[in-house]
Amino acid sequence: MSPSRKPENSPTCCPIQVLLPDVQPLTDEEAGDLEDLFKILANDTRLKLLHHLARVEEMCVCDLSTAMEMNVQAISNQLQKLSDRKIVATRRSGNMIYYRLIDNCLIEILKQAQCLLIDSKTK
Template identity: 40%
Template sequence: MKTECCINRENVDAVERDLIPEEDIVDISEIFKLLGDPSRMRIVAALRIKELCVGDLSALMEISMSGVSHQLRLLKKSHIVKTRREGKMVYYALDDEHIEEMIDVALLHIKHKIR
């Protein structure tokens, strides 16, 4: 059975002109994929509050230090977290305010949906 469709060429052309470039779509999808993992999201949520080291995060998350380190490597590679070295200690924090803003907007969204 053939389905008929109506296409508004003006709308399609307008959206095509302003559509996010494909390479950016891929990068954005990767960020959401990383933040879609509950363990990584818990780490990001903790770092939203305070800069922490692997040991602190391990205790907080109740995950092995190697498990936390693995998640942090993925987050750092995508510029979601950054590091600061103090002597032998390495501290992790959110890379910039945009990550915190994304979390804030997501929280607003879920609270809006609950009402």
């Protein structure tokens, strides 16, 4: 077994988990899917949207628009992309269309990502 590397980078949040020798290299398809997923997350507007939805369960476009002080079209555009990728779901009630998160993994990813940022800043 490989000698565990000494904890030069003492993780502050993630469990110590040195390597993943059993993981197969990514196939082209897997890499492409992951790329698409991270592309969706690689936008500050969408990240703010997701964080808003992670807090209040459901919001409509206009409320998100005012909360983020951005045009309705911009919000709708991004919500559309999130909806296309099955990251958010919608519910209609009269004029309003309410958006909500679908998968809990997403919140976990966002948390881990912020953790990584904290790690890299306190280092």
